[in-house]
Amino acid sequence: MQCLRSRKYIVAILIAVAFVLLNGAGRAADDARRAVLPGADRFGASEGVPPATPTFRGEERVGWVFSTREVASGGGYSARPLDVLVGLDLGCRITGAELLEQHEPILVLGISGDTLASFVRQYAGLDVAHRIAIGPAAGGQAVQAISHATISSYALHDIILGAARAVARSRGLPCALGGGGAARLDLDSFEPEGWEELRAAGSIGRLMITAGEAAEALRRAGATNSASATLPPESNYVALYAALATPAQIGANLLGRAEHARLLAEAAPGSSFIFLAGEGAYSFKGTAWVRTGTFERIQLVQAERTIALTATEHRPVARLRAAGAPELRETALFLLPPEAGFDPGRPWRLDLAIAGHRAEAGAALAVFALPYTLPRRHLLPAPPSSEAAETGEEAAVPLWRRAWAAQSGRLAVLALALVALCTVLMLQNPLSRRPPLWRAVRVTGLAFTLVWLGWYAGAQLSIVNLLSFIAALRTGFSWEPFLLDPLGFVLWAFVAVSLLFWGRGIFCGWLCPFGALQELLNLGARRLGMPQLAIPFAVHERLWPVKYIIFLGLLGLALGPTALAFMAAEVEPFKTAIILRFVRSPPFVAYAFALLLAGLFVERFFCRYLCPLGAALALPARLGIFQWLRRHRQCGAPCQLCAVSCPVQAIHPEGRINPNECITCLKCQTLYHDERRCPALRLRQKTQPAGRGGLP
Amino acid sequence: MTQGRAIVLSGPLRRRALGILAVGGGLGGSAALQERGRPPTPVQEWRGAALGAEAHILLLHPDPAKARLALGAVVAEIERLESEFSLFRADSALSRLNRDGCLPRPSLDMRQLVAEALRLGDLTEGVFDVTVQPLWRLHARYADGPPPAKLAAGLALVGYRHIDLGAAILRFARPGMAITLNGIAQGYITDRVTDMLRDAGLPDVLVDVGELRGTGRGLDGHPWRVGLEHPAVRDRNLEVSLADAAVATSCGRGTPFSADACRHHILDPCTGLCPPADRAASVTAPNATLADGLATALVLLPHQATSLVRRAGAVDAILSEPGLPLQRVG
Incomplete structure (x- = not known):
């Protein structure tokens, strides 16, 4: 009993709390x-x-x-x-x-x-x-x-x-x-309406031609035989329907709301959608358009403008959604771009040609017109001209084009830098024969990446890009959001191609601002004589998978609520250290500093064990078509010089370079060519003169 | 009285160089109507230009607003067809065809008119030929007539059968060919305008856009009547009744090249020469395109007038030439 009563209280309290919360x-x-x-x-x-x-x-x-x-x-x-x-x-x-x-x-x-x-x-x-x-x-x-x-x-x-x-x-x-001016379309209003209602209201125009009418018109044009002449004169030769499908009230009722919305998204702003449908013996499309690209039986006429309808503008109509639509033999939708000069608010007509043959060579053409005037209910009066001008100019240029134009200077610098980087990598051997030059190139490159690319331009690739890409794939992919970030887009394209040739190393070793920050700090630490922590290979190897686990974890989260994945992506200190330049709340800054501190003693600590982006890029590294880093036969057995000097310990004790870990810094290559330090080269120097001298 | 005497279509009509003297029943007719107690129907009049010629439309409709709206559409249509057929506009479809030797995606209007030109070519056994444009250029260039060698070269480019009228592309089989649609384009525009007005619910119209076509009733409640002028027939008016019909007149004096009008715009595609300048032909036919083309052909081929008119389905024709009796066939 007691128990029951207390439970009632609890329920009451819960309800009260819920009420207060909801009210709040x-x-x-x-x-x-x-x-x-x-x-x-x-x-x-x-x-x-x-x-x-x-x-x-x-x-x-x-x-x-x-x-x-x-x-x-x-x-x-x-x-x-x-x-x-x-x-x-x-x-x-x-x-x-x-x-x-x-x-x-x-x-x-x-x-x-x-x-x-x-x-x-x-x-x-x-x-x-x-x-x-x-x-x-x-x-x-x-x-x-x-x-x-x-x-x-x-x-x-x-x-x-x-x-x-x-x-x-x-x-x-x-x-x-506004007042006066040209009328504009009401694109948004929608109420369900059937075919017959749209027809009766004039939203769908119709042209009916009987076989007799077609034959008579062709006879006047000199045709001696025509298909229409063989049909009963009263039979329907062609019934053509035309509608302006741009307003939702017409377009969404004909094609379905989703399809109409999709077309609005696909077409350039200011485009017009012309819906055509036909029934009867005669096809308004014909078949030649598939070959010639032109619909030669129809043309659109508006005032002094003649608009040819072409295959480029043609879109098939998957399904007619209007209730009560007749059995239509064929349907078509034409997407007229703004350049066509078509004004949807003004009357237009569709000319339909019916061709017949003459006794002598040559065709005879009879042309029928289907006049169309958009009912006024689909129009909005025009806003003031200033706004029309603004929407006109802003809508004409997509957002991403504006972004690319605005960043053309930065894009040029980035392009130069990428060309320079490719040159460096192509000249890998001459460069690594000159260690001082290599060191200068390396430090300059890293400094550029950190200061210009990272801190100035903010072009730090991130696992977040990858997660958005995956999220976008799930919810209707479009390039546009990615094109909004021109530097990021170019960098990603470059990294994607470079993955094939050099693996993850090009990005991780040369283009990652945070990686550059770690390496430069570590370089300074060494100069100051800070001790470096040598991690035993067995432990090192077992820490590698951590980054893959982090990456897979983020991937899993990205399939769920995106916001959560983006929060978890804060495991990357990129935003704190590069984009916000450490101007951020203390916990984030502390985390980034902690990673950098670890990097002072274990070079590129974050890259080696934690970086989810590095893991993502490492996965396809096995695809690497080329192996351009040179090795001697003696590398790894017995010599361990390179393995010990590798900044990220990417070289296995047996001498193999692990492409999943290598950052293509070329340090091992400087040793490969170093005649004073490379034991293999020294051995060769000793044996070759002896062998030659041994000959009689 | 808005209607009456003033309805005289006259003025320098470029190609015919002749006036249409009088139209309709005039005052007497409308007075008769008023006596019967019916108010006169308001007349709408429009004047403009088409293909370089003066254009004129008379409309009978009780609602002036509706008539004005229809006339606005007509003006745009004339402008549109000029941008197809004009030889004088460098960017017209015809100029592009002549310049490039081909015209991709020809409009239905262009295809329809060229098809009609080919049909007239066949009907007249080649006398009506739109490919005489190279000859026309020669006559325009040489004030004393083109040298025989040039004329022969020009004649080699003439032949309407070398027009390849494809639906996707219209092209010439021989390089250097060029066509002129001046022999029928005005008739075509006249027809288009008349049809447009009829489709707009305006059946009582007289259209003079280069050629004349009348439909419905004229001012006196009867079909439109027009007077024609031929140079050889100065003493009397040639009157034609247009009961849903068109009339076109061809006469060399319309656009002379030479001062004595020995050479002018009508050219014989076989010889490259001009027929007598004062020879004139007027053809009445169901539509202006046909009337226009036939009139041109009859100036070149007066002896076959009867058979041509019958074969082509025209109504009748009037032929005149100084020193010869007036000929009416049909």
């Missing part, structure tokens, strides 16, 4: 909303498309609060959207913006959360009905990009403005709709 959560959410829309005292439920929370002061509506992630799923680096909470008033003014969440590896690597949050707060007070520039303010409204993170700034800029404008448009705010 609700209040916290309201607090966040109040922060972005000051002066609001009541928030409705999130509603509408795109979803936004209506906000009131008393009974008066003052604006909306929305999350950019809910409004538009922006393509982030890790295929996970950034999320910004934005308040918008009735005058198209952003009342406040707060960063809610980000899982962007570029951001994780590059910028502190505070920097991002203060970047986002700049948008408070800006008017989205007008142009908002990023970078130096040239008279108008502008925000300042985060230095060293312009790409992240552009990404945030696009999602905040994109979402705010979508909400303003969808709510019919007069400021967003």
Whole structure:
């Protein structure tokens, strides 16, 4: 009995706690909303498309609060959207913006959360009905990009403005709709509608030609025989349907919401989707287009423009989703790029040619027109011209192209450095015959990698890149997020190719800023006479697998929640030591210092035993097609000179170089050519003159 | 009174160099209509240019706004077809064809018109030939007529059967060939414009875009009537009724090369020479493209007028030449 009662209490307490917690959560959410829309005292439920929370002061509506992630799923680096909470008033003014969440590896690597949050707060007070520039303010409204993170700034800029404008448009705010000017398409609105409804409303246009009409038109054009003449005159020769599938109301109803969204993502902004379908004896496609690349039976005409439809623009329609669609003989979708000059808001027509033959050689052509005018309900009035100009110019250039253009100078330096590195490796033998030169090249290279590549340009490859790649493969792969980081992209491409020739060594030994930091520090420590800890090979060998275990662990986590994997990836001190240059909270800095400290006594301690990226790159090292590091017959048996001098102890006691561990520093090669120190060479010097002299 | 006397289509029509004297029933007709108690239908009039010639459209429709909207579309269509067929625009499809010897992805309009040109070539046994453009260039270059050697070389490039009208690419079988569509493009544009207006719900129109075509009723409730001028027939008007039909007139005096108009734009593809400048032919046919092409052919081939008109499916033809009696066939 006692027991039962206490259990009841516990349940009651739990319920109370849950209630308080939930209430607290609700209040916290309201607090966040109040922060972005000051002066609001009541928030409705999130509603509408795109979803936004209506906000009131008393009974008066003052604006909306929305999350950019809910409004538009922006393509982030890790295929996970950034999320910004934005308040918008009735005058198209952003009342406040707060960063809610980000899982962007570029951001994780590059910028502190505070920097991002203060970047986002700049948008408070800006008017989205007008142009908002990023970078130096040239008279108008502008925000300042985060230095060293312009790409992240552009990404945030696009999602905040994109979402705010979508909400303003969808709510019919007069400021967003503007006055006059050319009409724009309503791309977003969607309500299920069947084929017949779309037909009746004029969203799908139709042209019906009976066999008799076709035969008569061909006869006028001089044709003496035509397929249509053999059919009953009243029979349907061809019924052609045409629709502008760009607005979701038409496109998503015809093709399905997912397919429509996919097309919007695939096509360049400003593209138009022309849907065509036909039934009847005559095919509007014909078969020649497969060979010639041109659909020669149709052309699109708008005002003074004639637009040929080609195989390049053609997309097959996998499945027609519209309810009640007739049995269609054929369907096609044409993706007209913006360069085609097609204006979806203006009337157009589709010309359909029916060919017949004449008694003399040559074809006769009869042309029928299917006029199409987009019903006005699919149009939005135009916003002010300044905004149209902005979206025009910004949408025209993809984000990643802007990133590459902005970093062209750095890319040039990196390209030069990579060429220099290749030259060094190609000239491996002459270089390693001159140890002082080799030492100079090595220290210069490492210093460049650490200072320019790492600390200045922030181009430290990381296991996080690999994890995002894997995450992206699972959730609809696209190159775009990776192209957003031009230096990283080029480095990864270079490393991928170099893996085939030299294994992990090119990256680990030459291009890893943290590796360079460890090696340079160790070099200094030796100069200062610090004792080096010689780890017995048996122990050393048994510590190798640790890094593989860490890598596999991260891989496993990456298959689960991505955020967790990124947190675990902090096992890499790269972000602390290179990207943030040790300006970080003490635990992280202490961890990085601890690793560097260990590196003073055991050269490249982190690389040898812990680095998950090194492990990932080591795995394909066995593929290495070439073995360019030279060995003598005596190496390992009995001589252990190289094995002892190898900075990462990658040489087995029996003399074999382990490609999984080798960092291609070329130190063993300097010894290979060293006639004073290499026992094998000295032996040869002794024996050769004796042998020659021994001859009579 | 918005309609009436003023409806006289006249002016220098480049190719014909002749005016259309009068159109419709004029005042008398509409007065008769008013007596019967019906308000007159408002007339919409548009003037512009097409392929270098003055263009003129008359429209009868109770809703001026609708008529204006349709006329806007017509203007764009004329512009579009000029960018296909104009010899004077360096970037037109025709100029590109003549320059490159081929035209990838020809528009349906280009294919349809070239197919029509080939058909007229066959119908007229080669007298109507769009490949005379090299000869035209020679006549334009040499003020006293091209030297015989040049003329022979030019004649070697003439022959409409050497046009390879492929759906994916239109090309010439011989390098150096060139075509002119001036003999039928105006008729084609006239037809397109008329069809567009009819499809837009405007059946009562008279279109003069280089050639004339009338559909529906004219001002007096009867089919449109137009007057024609031939140089050899100065004393009276030649009147033609256009009941859903087109009329085209060809006369060498339209674009003379020489001061005495001995040489002009109509060229015989067999000899490379011009027929008499004052010989004129007007053809009435169901559509303006056919009328236009046949009129050109009849100037070159007046003796076969009867059989040609019948074979081609035209309605009738009027032929005139100084010193010869007026000939009406059909």
